[in-house]
Amino acid sequence: MPPRQSPAQKLAARLLLGGEWAPVTNKIGFMQRPLDVAVDEWRTWAQESYHQPLAGFGVTEHRGTLRELLSELLPLGYGQRWLLLETANPGWTAVMENTRDTAVLGPLGEHFASARGIPTVQVEDVPKNLKHMLDEPARGRLGGRTLITFEEAGLRRFLSLYNSEPWKFAENGEPYDFEDTEQYLLPRASDCFPHETLVDICRNLGLDPFEEDFYVPNGRAFIIEALHQPTADDPGGTRYTLAEARAGYEDLDHPRVDEPVIGNALYPLGSANPHPDTVYPALGHKPFRKPTPWDGALKEFEKSVQRYSSYPASAWLSEGLEEYGVLASPTYSTGGTGSESISVRASPLLLEAPPEVREYVAAFAVLQWTQANGRSISEFYPNRKQMGIIRSLYKEHGLYPFDVTSDQVYRTLTIDKMVREVTDLRITQQLVDWEKRSSEGSPEERTHKYDRRNHSCAWEVGKIIQDQEHLIWNAQVDDRRKP
Incomplete structure (x- = not known):
């Protein structure tokens, strides 16, 4: 009579390849694109x-059985390598990575769905096989089961059974029509989301993640990998064989391997694919941006920001700025000489404004910082005599006392002066009229507790100062001015 199987062994037998390629197959991702399209999308990401x-990144096509193709991910645990496999459903591609623990599969979250319009599914099923030891940490895994699906609008469905001793069940998102939601109300968490339910949902989505014959019907797959090599002092340079990665986790007969020997010896180059078919360059980190109605205007605004900046510059959308009555918020960063940069967060209100408004705001945001040639707004900041003249002009127009700090007023006027000195931009009546219209709204909008709109720094008074600047910045009252 064969030995009695534990619940963990029974579940493992129902998983892909009977669980023999766990931890690689513990978590499997799917993207709703044919293989060749999916490879291009993943490589671009x-x-x-x-x-x-x-x-850069290497892309290599491979052919073989599922087990043979999985071996192309070796060694496990070092570097970044992803295996993209065709499936029996030609509209879907499976993705696995060279993990020795828990796969990340990062872009299968919001990136592909929201940024590229590609629906994605992530499936995870890990048996609980904990074994407590007397003189070493426990062996095995806590276990868990998860389904995550994303559509273009964002997260569609999240189901999770996780072992926090005791088991707990959680769900989020919109249920599919074929789900039995009554099951999720059962008193025992482990009954709410059994393996059979995960399989049933996946099959309704056109996927069969735990069946070997669902994968590579034509034997095709691709490896995409980051091309970097381990060094002697690289703490993350350890490379595991499958057996070393399973020891102490799936394989309870052996202790965990913290310092792999065989893997490091077998894969000195850190990759099973030392000569990829094609190499693509790394293009620099570009954080995920969800498509918005303002993308075109943001790109043009970024060009304006770069036009006036003597440092590398970028622009970002920040929808929360409108709540504060702020059009744009610039940030100057430096990690030392030669690494300065400027980024400007722009509000939707600004990006919907006329081009003249965006252009002036771009210059104002950038030129308030010291330029690469050392020039700064300090050469225009008013002295006491100039401050007196400015206050007099404000009084003439009923705008004194200031409704913000005096330093904020003087600094704003100084930046305006800097803009006029180094560009041909001016505060026009068009800018004044637009600002007046944009500040109109319901009483609730105008009195928001965070709204920082004020009159002392408005373009209306800025134009008054601009028209009278000869009274302020001249040699008689400013000893920095040459006669």
Whole structure:
């Protein structure tokens, strides 16, 4: 009579390849694109991801059985390698990575769905096989089961059974029509989301993640990998064989391997694919941006920001700025000489404004910082005599006392002066009229507790100062001015 199987062994037998390629197959991702399209999408994401190897990314096509193709991910645990496999449903591609623990599969979250319009599914099923030991940490895994689906609008469905001793069940998103939601109300968490339910949902989505014959019907797959090599002092340079990665986790007969020997010896180059078919360069990290109605205007605004900046510059959408009555918020960053940069967060209100408004705001945002040639707004900041003249002009127009701090007023006028000195931009009546219209709204909008709109720094008074600037910045009252 064969030995009695534990619940963990029974579940493992129902998983892909009987669980023999866990931890790689513990979590499997799917993207709703044919294989060749999916490879291009994943490679494009990788080139702009936070993985930025100097040697770029290699893409290699492989053919073979599922087990043979999984072996192309070796070694496990070092570097970034992803295996993209065709499936029996030609509209879907499976993705696995060279993990020795828990796969990340980062872009299968919001990136592909929201940024590229590609529906994605992530499936995870890990048996609970904990074994407590007397003189070493427990062996095995806590276990868990998860389904996550994303559509273009964002998260569609999240179901999770996780072991926090005791088991707990959680769900989020909109149920599919074919789900039995009554099941989720059962008193025992483990009954709410059994393996059979995960399989049933996946099959309704056109996927069969735990069946070997669902994968590579034509034997095709691709490896995409970051091309960087381990060094002697690289703490993350350890490379595991499958057996070393399973020891102490799936394989309870052996202790965990913290310092792999065989893997390091077998894969000195850190990859099973030392000569990829094609190499693509890393293009620099570009954080995920969800498409918005303002993308075109943001790109043009970024060009304006770069036009006036003597440092690398970028622009970002910040929808929360409108709540504060702020059009744009610039940030100057430096990690030392030669690494300065400027980024400007722009509100939707600004991006919907006329081009003249965006242009002036771009110059104002950038030129308030010291330029690469050392020039700064300090050469225009008013002295006491000039401050007196400014206050007099404000009084003439019923705008004194200021409704913000005096330093904020003087600094705003100084930046305006800097803009006029180094560009041909001016505060026009068009800018004044637009600002007046944009500040109109319901009483609730005008009296928001965070709204920082004020009159002392408005373009209306800025134009008054601009028209009278000869009274302020002249040699008689400013000893920095040459006669």
